[in-house]
Amino acid sequence: MEVGMKEVWSELAGGRGSYHRLVCVGVLVVSLAVLYLKISRRPKRNLPPGPKGWPLVGNLFQVIFAGKSFIYVVRDLREKFGSIFTLKMGQKTLIIITCPEVAHEALIEKGTLFANRPPDTPTKMYFSANKCSVNSSEYGSVWRTLRRNMVSEMLSLTRIKDFSWIRQWAIDRLIQRLEDEARDNQGSVRVLANVRFSVFSILLCMCFGKKLGEDVITHVDDVMKDILLIVEPQIHDFLPILRPLFARQWKRIKELRRIQMDSILPLVNTRRAVLKAGAHTQAGSPDGAHAYIDSLMNLELPEGRGKPTDEELVTLCSELLTAGTDTTSTALEWAMLRMVMHQDIQETLYQEICDVVGDRKVEGKDIENLPYLNAVVKETLRRHPPGHFVLSHAVTQDCKLRGYDIPYKANVEFYTAWMSFDPKIWPDPMTFNPRRFLDPGNEVDITGNKQVKMMPFGVGRRICPALGLGTLHINLILARMVQEFHWSCRDGETPDISEKFAFTVIMKNPLQASIKKRSRTLMEVKP
Numbered sequence: 001m002e003v004g005m006k007e008v009w010s011e012l013a014g015g016r017g018s019y020h021r022l023v024c025v026g027v028l029v030v031s032l033a034v035l036y037l038k039i040s041r042r043p044k045r046n047l048p049p050g051p052k053g054w055p056l057v058g059n060l061f062q063v064i065f066a067g068k069s070f071i072y073v074v075r076d077l078r079e080k081f082g083s084i085f086t087l088k089m090g091q092k093t094l095i096i097i098t099c100p101e102v103a104h105e106a107l108i109e110k111g112t113l114f115a116n117r118p119p120d121t122p123t124k125m126y127f128s129a130n131k132c133s134v135n136s137s138e139y140g141s142v143w144r145t146l147r148r149n150m151v152s153e154m155l156s157l158t159r160i161k162d163f164s165w166i167r168q169w170a171i172d173r174l175i176q177r178l179e180d181e182a183r184d185n186q187g188s189v190r191v192l193a194n195v196r197f198s199v200f201s202i203l204l205c206m207c208f209g210k211k212l213g214e215d216v217i218t219h220v221d222d223v224m225k226d227i228l229l230i231v232e233p234q235i236h237d238f239l240p241i242l243r244p245l246f247a248r249q250w251k252r253i254k255e256l257r258r259i260q261m262d263s264i265l266p267l268v269n270t271r272r273a274v275l276k277a278g279a280h281t282q283a284g285s286p287d288g289a290h291a292y293i294d295s296l297m298n299l300e301l302p303e304g305r306g307k308p309t310d311e312e313l314v315t316l317c318s319e320l321l322t323a324g325t326d327t328t329s330t331a332l333e334w335a336m337l338r339m340v341m342h343q344d345i346q347e348t349l350y351q352e353i354c355d356v357v358g359d360r361k362v363e364g365k366d367i368e369n370l371p372y373l374n375a376v377v378k379e380t381l382r383r384h385p386p387g388h389f390v391l392s393h394a395v396t397q398d399c400k401l402r403g404y405d406i407p408y409k410a411n412v413e414f415y416t417a418w419m420s421f422d423p424k425i426w427p428d429p430m431t432f433n434p435r436r437f438l439d440p441g442n443e444v445d446i447t448g449n450k451q452v453k454m455m456p457f458g459v460g461r462r463i464c465p466a467l468g469l470g471t472l473h474i475n476l477i478l479a480r481m482v483q484e485f486h487w488s489c490r491d492g493e494t495p496d497i498s499e500k501f502a503f504t505v506i507m508k509n510p511l512q513a514s515i516k517k518r519s520r521t522l523m524e525v526k527p
């Protein structure tokens with residue numbers, strides 16, 4: 001969450017005449033006074049403790065001027081306020097939960113109460129076609145219908161198997177891209193850019209059931225990246241009275257939505273035409289594969305909403321791309337950094353792959369027989385969780401947690417990174433050690449049903465529905481990259497482990513590594 005003040009000052013001080021400025025300041029003062037009267041008449045609630053804030057704006061400016069990302073502000077506040085505290089961000093109340101026991105109580109023991117999502121910002125509302133997506137919809141019948149459809153049509157074991165040809169095609173292309181890039185750059189490759197492209201290709205092709213060209217994939221990916229930036233919260237999302245000052249931003253938001261519609265709707269319409277002509281049922285047809293979009297086009301939404309509109313279809317396809325790309329590729333970049341830093345771990349992993357898989361390419365079905373690989377992936381998700389928070393939660397009605405009031409409409413935020421670094425749960429937590437997952441008695445239930453120890457996918461009713469697919473992608477891509485190449489630091493470089501907050505927590509300096517093709521010749525896997 002990055003909230004900028006620059007825009008406010010530039011609007012107030014901008015060259016649009018002193019009359020306009022006077023009116024703006026007048027509106028601001030009157031609105032603040034009205035707001036203050038409203039707030040001061042509300043009955044007092046017993047919220048969790050938190051840093052003292054200013055009247056009306058609460059802790060908003062303390063966060064903005066802290067000079068660091070929101071995740072680091074929260075990390076520091078946790079030291080002072082512990083497992084549950086409150087931040088007042090303008091008109092929004094944020095309840096922040098930082099310890100596994102309280103997270104378990106909220107998300108598992110009181111799971112239905114805490115399964116809601118808070119009201120969205122106007123920008124998010126616009127891109128989500130009024131909350132018509134699994135991740136944004138409120139806990140209720142629309143969410144249930146959309147989530148059930150996503151799980152059965154995309155994420156069930158059968159569907160994951162059906163899509164294996166897409167994974168094989170995209171990962172083969174990734175290996176080729178890495179080889180080409182290394183040839184042109186003295187053996188060096190960019191990890192995140194290449195892996196990200198591969199993961200995005202898999203998800204986009206799963207949506208539309210066919211291999212798409214590199215130009216189409218790149219274009220849609222670029223649009224989605226722009227959208228991620230524009231939906232970041234802005235100061236007027238916390239102080240809505242400032243909204244009129246940002247009227248010009250709406251032009252850009254609407255323009256971007258139009259570009260998104262123009263890039264994804266043609267793919268929807270092409271598939272519509274294929275279904276209408278029955279081309280997908282003809283034997284040997286390139287359009288014969290299953291596609292997520294087919295299920296969405298035929299879905300009956302509850303509450304008499306009928307089938308999804310074009311706007312809603314574009315939102316529903318986009319959510320899959322946004323939710324699955326950065327999370328998976330960030331984890332892979334951190335995993336590769338660890339391969340480069342710890343040659344012994346890379347060698348053990350390579351040996352396991354040789355022993356179990358032999359001379360053919362690793363496939364999805366091999367993953368369950370590669371325990372060390374699984375341990376490396378779990379340790380990566382523990383030590384470098386792609387998100388330091390899960391998505392914002394809310395309660396379905398006013399309730400209590402640990403004796404405190406949790407108001408309906410407050411954002412309930414789970415700061416999950418700390419849980420993976422807690423020395424009471426994880427001995428020597430900052431050391432990267434996959435073996436901790438192999439020691440008997442150290443099994444970790446990543447769904448957190450019995451006990452929360454780490455929650456990279458969230459826990460409870462809103463747990464990531466793609467936990468299985470996401471971990472399969474990380475395991476498979478990592479295994480193939482280690483099977484095909486030996487990875488090391490570029491000459492004279494020491495790996496830099498610093499992180500930075502983007503949509504996920506990524507490497508501050510994107511990893512560039514040296515690769516060398518392994519000498520074993522791999523056999524083609526028969527489709």
Ligand code: HEM
Nearest residue numbers: 134135323324327328390391456457458462463464466470
């Ligand atoms: C390593 C990969 C991934 C990680 C670490 C991850 C993590 C998460 C997290 C932390 C949440 C929020 C849980 C909460 O709010 O409590 C989430 C939700 C979600 N994820 Fe994932 N995810 C990954 C991959 C994917 C993929 C590949 C897809 C789609 C194919 C996906 C689709 C979703 C959806 C739709 C939700 C919203 C669930 C709901 O609100 O009911 N994720 N994910």
